[in-house]
Amino acid sequence: MGIVKISDELHDEVREASTVMSRSINAQAEFWIKVGRLAEENPTMTFIEIIAAERQRVKAREYQGK
Incomplete structure (x- = not known):
């Protein structure tokens, strides 16, 4: 895991979208x-x-038991 620095403005947009x-x-x-x-x-x-x-990829992975 790492740290990614983003602007305060983008952080606010992420916070708003995460709530929605x-x-x-x-x-x-x-x-x-x-x-x-x-x-x-x-x-x-x-x-x-x-x-x-991506949904198809996940379903295929689940089908294969991975």
Whole structure:
């Protein structure tokens, strides 16, 4: 685990989004980081397509017992 320094403004945005999404501040930041990474790796995919692909990946992993 490491420390990531972000601006106070971005921290406030993460805090607000975490409240709306019923996530911890850390979980919200991790979600945004993960989706951002996936968006950069898959520039032709929409947000909805990225989420759907991740859901399929998780289901496949659960099916395989991992």
